[in-house]
Amino acid sequence: MSVTITQDGLTDKATPEEHHAEDHHNQPPKGIGRWIFSTNHKDIGTMYLIFSLIMLFLGGGMAMLIRAELYFPGLQFLEPDLFNNMVTTHALIMVFGVVMPAAAGMANWMIPLQIGAPDMALPRLNNLSFWLLPAAATLLILSIIVPFFGGGAPVNTGWTLYPPLSVQAGMGMDLLIFTLHVLGISSILAAINIVTTILNMRAPGLDFMKLPLFVWAWLFTAILLIMIMPALAGGVTMLLFDRHFGTSFFDAAGGGDPVLFQHLFWFFGHPEVYVLLLPSIGVLGIIVPTFSRKPLFGYKPLVWGMGILLALGMVVWAHHQYTIGMSVAATNYFMIGTILISIPVGLMLFNFIFTMWRGAMTFETPMLFAISIIVMFSFAGTTGVMLAVVPADLQYHDTYFVVAHFHYALIPGALFGLYAGVFYWLPKWTGHMYNETLGKIFFWWTTIGFNLTFFPQHFSGLAGMPRRIVDYSVQFVEFNQISSIGAFIFGLSHLLFVYIIIQTVRGGEKAPAQPWEGSQIGTPGLEWTLPSPPPFHSFETPPTVK
C-alpha cells in the first residue's frame, strides 16, 4: 500500500494570515483546564498512560508485599485477611487499572493517527471515559482502607469475588462493587467510541484490509468489551442486592445458587483475558514486520484469527469451573472448545515467526520484547492446554500451576506487549528517541526477573501448593524463595522504566517522522506521515490513501 497525502495533513489554509490564525488554534490550551476538560485524543491518551503507570506501581507494590510475606512459611507481617485483600486488589488493579487503561491510552493516541482521523468520533465521551478511572481508583483504595476504620472485614475473596464469602465481607466489598460499576461504564463508553471511530472516520481510500493490525485488534477488543462488561455489572449488582436488599440470587437457602455468580463472572472473565491480550497482539503485528523489514506472512489470516479467537473465547468460560460438579457432557464441551482456541492463537504466533523468517532483522528494544512475547506466551499456551484437560485440571485447579500459567499469559501477553508499544511509539509521542542502551538493559532485567518469579511456580503448583494462602507447607520453601527474589528483581526494573520515560520526555536525540526504518512495510499506519511529536491538532484535512 502506498500512502499519498493530498494535503499537508496539518492545514489546508492558504494565506499567511490564515496560517498564523491556524498556529494559535493549533496550540494546546493553557493551565489545568487543558487536562480536566480535554477533548484531544493525544492528551487523553497521555493521561490514560500516566494513570496506568501510577497504578502499575500500586499493584506492583501489593505484589511485592505478597511475595515478601511468602518468602518464608508462617506468618511474617501481614494478617491473613489483609494478605488475601492484597491478593484480591493486586489482581483488580493490574487487570482494570494497568493493562486496560494502558491499552486504551495507546488506542486513544494511535487509532486516530493511524487511520488519518482528526480525533476520536466522540471526544467529550472520551474525556468522561478517562476521568471515570481516577474516581474508580479512589473507590478501590477506599475499599482497602475502610476495614481499618471499622468497616468490617476486608475483601478477602480473590478477584473473582465468589459468594458466599463476598456476601459476608465488610463495607470494602460494596466500594469494590461500585468500583467495578464505574470501571465497566468507562470501558463500555471507550469501546463505543473506538468502534465508531474505526468504522466512520478512516481516511478516504483506507479500506479495512489496509488497516494496521493494531486498529483491527482494537476493533475486536472494543466489540468484545461491549458484549461482556454487562455480564460483570449484572453479577456484581446481584451481589450487592444479596448483601443489602434481602435477595438470594446466590443463596441456596433462599432458592438461589452460588454457582450462578461463577457463571456470570466467568462469562465476563474469560473473554476479558482476550480483551487484555488482543491489543498486545495488535502491537506485535506492527512491530514484527517493522523490525524484520518484511510484510506480515499472512495479514488476512491474522485478522480472521483474531475474529475466531473472539468468537471461541465467548463460549468456553466454564473451563474456570471444572470442579463445581458439572455433568461430564458439559465439561467435555468446555474442554474441547478450550483446546480449539489454541488453533487461532497458534496461527497468530506462527504468523509472526514466519514473518521474521528470512527477514532483515534488527533487535531494538521493541523487537526484543516482541520476540520474548512469542516465546513466553507459548509457555502459557502449553500450560493452558494442560489446564484445559478436565481430569488433569482436577489436580491443577487452585494450585500455583494456574498462577504460573496466567502470569505467563498476562505478563508477556499483555504487559510486555504494552512495553513494546511504548518503546515503539515513544519517539512519535515525545519527539525524542529513548536511550537504546537503557531500553535493552530494562528488557533483560525485566525478562530475567519475570521468569525467575513465575517459572518456579509451575513446580510448586505441581507439587501441590494451593493458591491464595498466606502460609504454606515447608516443602515449598525453596520454590517460594526463588520466586520472591525474582519478584523483587522484576519489580525494581520498573524504576528504570520510569527513568527511561522521564528522560525521553524531557529531551534527547530528536526523533524524525519515521524513526523506524521498516515502519512503511506492509500496512503502515498514517502516524508516520506526521512529524514527531505530531501537532496538537492533526489531520484536520483528511489525507487520501491510494
Add this chain to the structure above:
Amino acid sequence: MDQQEQSPELKKANLRVALILGGLAISSLCVAAWGVSKTLGFGA
C-alpha cells in the same frame, strides 16, 4: 542518545531523577533485608 547533546540543566535534572529512583531501589532492598533478618532471628 548522545550524552553530549544534552544541555547541562537537562543532565542535572536527569541525574536528580536517577538518584531518587536509585535511592528508592536501594531502600526497598534494605527493607527486604531487614525483614528477612528479623524473621531469621538475627536481631534488629
